[in-house]
Amino acid sequence: MKEAVKYKSGFWDVISSILNGAKLTLHHFLNFRTRRTQEYVSDENYFKQPDGLVTLKYPYEALPVPDKGRYRLHNEIDDCIVCDLCAKICPVNCITIDSIKATEDIGVTSDGTKKRLYAATFDIDMAKCCYCGLCTTVCPTDCLTMTPVYDFSEVDIKNMIYHFTDLTPEQAKEKQLLYEKQQEEIAAAKAAALAARNK
Numbered sequence: 001m002k003e004a005v006k007y008k009s010g011f012w013d014v015i016s017s018i019l020n021g022a023k024l025t026l027h028h029f030l031n032f033r034t035r036r037t038q039e040y041v042s043d044e045n046y047f048k049q050p051d052g053l054v055t056l057k058y059p060y061e062a063l064p065v066p067d068k069g070r071y072r073l074h075n076e077i078d079d080c081i082v083c084d085l086c087a088k089i090c091p092v093n094c095i096t097i098d099s100i101k102a103t104e105d106i107g108v109t110s111d112g113t114k115k116r117l118y119a120a121t122f123d124i125d126m127a128k129c130c131y132c133g134l135c136t137t138v139c140p141t142d143c144l145t146m147t148p149v150y151d152f153s154e155v156d157i158k159n160m161i162y163h164f165t166d167l168t169p170e171q172a173k174e175k176q177l178l179y180e181k182q183q184e185e186i187a188a189a190k191a192a193a194l195a196a197r198n199k
Contacts, residue, residue, distance in 0.1 A: 042064070059151070065148045065150060067148075069146070069148065069150070070131040070132075070133050070146050071131070071146050071147055071148055071149055071150040072126060072146065072147050072149045072150065072152050073124050073126065073129065073135070073136075073144065073145070073146055073147070073162070074144075074145055074146075074147045074162075074164075075122060075124070075143055075144050075145075075164040076143040076144075076145075077119060077122065077143070077164045077165065077166045078109070078110075078143075078166070079109040079110050079111070079141045079142070079143035080109075080119060080122070080141065080143045080144075080164075081109060081113055081114075081115055081116070081117065081140070081141055082097060082099040082115075082117040082118070082119045082122070083140060084097050084099065085135075085138045085139065085140070086135035086136075086138060086139055086144055087135075089134045089135060089137075089138050090134065090135055091130065091132065091134070092128045092129065092130050093128070094124060094125040094126070094127075094128035094129045094130075095122075095123070095124050095125075095135060096121055096122075096123040096124075096125075097119065097121060097122050097123075098119075098120040098121035098172075099117040099118065099119060099120065100117065100118040100120050100167075100172060100175045100176050100179060101116065101117055101118075101179050102115070102116055102117060102118055102175070102179075103175075103178045103179055103182045106118065109141050109143070110141075111141055111142075113140070113141055118166065118167055118172070118175050119164070119165050119166055119167065120165060120167055120172035120175070120176070121163075121165055121172075122163070122164040122165045123161055123162065123163055123164070123165075124161070124162045124164070125160060125161045126152070126160045126161070126162060127157050127160035127161075131146075133146060
């Protein structure tokens with residue numbers, strides 16, 4: 001008998017909730033002429049209007065994102081010194097870096113740091129990223145940043161890998177061969193100097 005009473009009171013709670021929802025829907029439906037004018041979310045009065053439209057027309061309208069938010073990563077490769085600190089600190093190993101030592105002067109970053117390495121590979125797999133922000137914290141040249149882009153869904157998960165290298169595979173192979181040749185020449189010169197010293 002107790003269970004029947006519980007069910008009965010629950011039933012009327014459900015009916016009451018449905019009627020309240022229908023009443024609210026009907027209220028909005030009947031007041032469609034008194035809705036507020038459509039304003040973009042960037043307008044200063046957007047959040048001050050108490051009545052009217054309550055949805056955004058995404059993607060034409062979007063809520064402003066916080067400046068300090070953690071969203072998609074971006075690397076400014078011209079300022080990158082390929083130090084590998086971001087890849088080492090990443091807790092989920094979503095950053096892959098292959099570097100090649102330069103045989104010549106390759107310039108400086110925007111903050112004056114000398115570049116000594118080429119980035120043969122600089123990939124960030126955003127499907128693995130946990131958005132912790134550690135990689136941006138340790139970056140000595142501040143070239144790795146989190147952008148305000150948060151809506152970057154893809155159909156194919158392979159498209160979530162972002163490539164930031166400044167070399168094509170052919171150029172990377174050429175630079176690697178130049179470095180290996182330079183190392184061989186240095187080793188030969190050292191061997192010749194050692195042989196001359198021993199005589």
